[in-house]
Amino acid sequence: MKNYILDDTICAISTPLGRSGIGIVRMSGPDAIRIAEKIFLSKDKKPVNSFKSHTIHYGFIVEDLSQSTQPTISTPGVEMVDEVLLTVMKAPRTYTRQDIVEINCHGGIVALRKVLELCLRHGARLANPGEFTLRAFLNGRIDLTQAEAVLNIVDAKTEEALKVATRQLEGSLSKILNSIHKDLLDIVSEFEALLDFPEEEIEESQKEEIISRLENTIKELDKLLEHSREGRLIQEGIKCVICGKPNVGKSSLMNALLGKERVIVTPIPGTTRDVVEEIVDLHGIPLRIADTAGIIETEDLVEKEGIERAKREMENADLIILVLDTTQGVNGDDIFLLERIKDKNHIICVNKIDLKSEM
Numbered sequence: 579m580k581n582y583i584l585d586d587t588i589c590a591i592s593t594p595l596g597r598s599g600i601g602i603v604r605m606s607g608p609d610a611i612r613i614a615e616k617i618f619l620s621k622d623k624k625p626v627n628s629f630k631s632h633t634i635h636y637g638f639i640v641e642d643l644s645q646s647t648q649p650t651i652s653t654p655g656v657e658m659v660d661e662v663l664l665t666v667m668k669a670p671r672t673y674t675r676q677d678i679v680e681i682n683c684h685g686g687i688v689a690l691r692k693v694l695e696l697c698l699r700h701g702a703r704l705a706n707p708g709e710f711t712l713r714a715f716l717n718g719r720i721d722l723t724q725a726e727a728v729l730n731i732v733d734a735k736t737e738e739a740l741k742v743a744t745r746q747l748e749g750s751l752s753k754i755l756n757s758i759h760k761d762l763l764d765i766v767s768e769f770e771a772l773l774d775f776p777e778e779e780i781e782e783s784q785k786e787e788i789i790s791r792l793e794n795t796i797k798e799l800d801k802l803l804e805h806s807r808e809g810r811l812i813q814e815g816i817k818c819v820i821c822g823k824p825n826v827g828k829s830s831l832m833n834a835l836l837g838k839e840r841v842i843v844t845p846i847p848g849t850t851r852d853v854v855e856e857i858v859d860l861h862g863i864p865l866r867i868a869d870t871a872g873i874i875e876t877e878d879l880v881e882k883e884g885i886e887r888a889k890r891e892m893e894n895a896d897l898i899i900l901v902l903d904t905t906q907g908v909n910g911d912d913i914f915l916l917e918r919i920k921d922k923n924h925i926i927c928v929n930k931i932d933l934k935s936e937m
Contacts, residue, residue: 738862824872
């Protein structure tokens with residue numbers, strides 16, 4: 579486990595790397611403003627430490643300002659890196675409850691990495707994955723359920739998943755857990771008082787009240803557990819695996835479900851050699867559909883590997899769609915697959931019913 583230090587200054591590129599209009603480099607820690615002072619030249623020539631909290635400033639990121647007392651963009655030795663907007667947010671009214679500086683520069687990989695390099699050169703440390711949110715948690719800005727919600731917002735694949743995660747970030751789950759925690763502490767306190775004074779007789783009504791409160795707490799916990807299952811389904815989705823013999827129409831079915839030509843379809847058996855996965859929004863639930871290699875006895879090494887991967891996908895599936903070809907009839911390979919999926923949630927899809935049936 580990593581040892582995290584909270585009193586240094588961390589920095590990271592906060593936006594995905596790639597070609598884009600804007601990219602963000604973020605710093606958090608006691609030296610964030612001091613470091614920005616060394617690399618940011620404001621258009622109005624005001625120093626960064628004079629900026630009010632939660633304000634945005636136009637200017638330039640430059641190689642080094644420490645050698646000049648009143649530098650400008652034309653000062654010899656001052657080399658411009660990028661034209662940026664710099665945001666200053668002072669503690670404690672920030673995400674991490676520390677001073678935060680965000681540099682909005684152009685989104686090219688080279689520009690972002692250069693700005694990051696300058697921050698590191700002047701004393702910042704490269705942040706570990708999730709360390710900004712960790713600091714928010716350790717500094718009391720958010721609790722553990724809200725920290726999880728941040729990750730769920732980033733990973734949300736449907737609007738419904740985003741809504742659930744946003745409500746959790748607002749503290750809806752924290753309020754329920756805090757209420758249950760308070761009720762249990764109250765009940766424990768009453769038990770301890772009864773144990774401390776055993777000479778006092780416990781009235782029947784007192785017993786009934788404690789039992790009733792415990793039963794209500796258990797009901798709340800059961801309800802919470804049920805909601806957590808629903809939340810997991812909305813966040814992680816349903817893993818649906820399409821399987822069957824080669825050339826029965828698995829890839830055609832997947833393309834039809836997706837509404838686009840995602841998988842190559844040919845009359846040649848064994849066209850699909852690897853697992854192809856896509857996500858469909860099914861009324862707010864991510865349906866993760868996987869097309870797999872046709873399962874059949876073969877000596878082809880590549881095809882064998884594809885079949886093994888297909889079997890592993892089937893083992894981990896929440897739902898299996900077995901495609902049968904009405905023109906081929908049911909043979910030993912189909913029987914093998916029917917046996918394999920009989921104890922899992924499954925749908926039997928009979929394909930090519932418009933052609934002559936052998937079933």
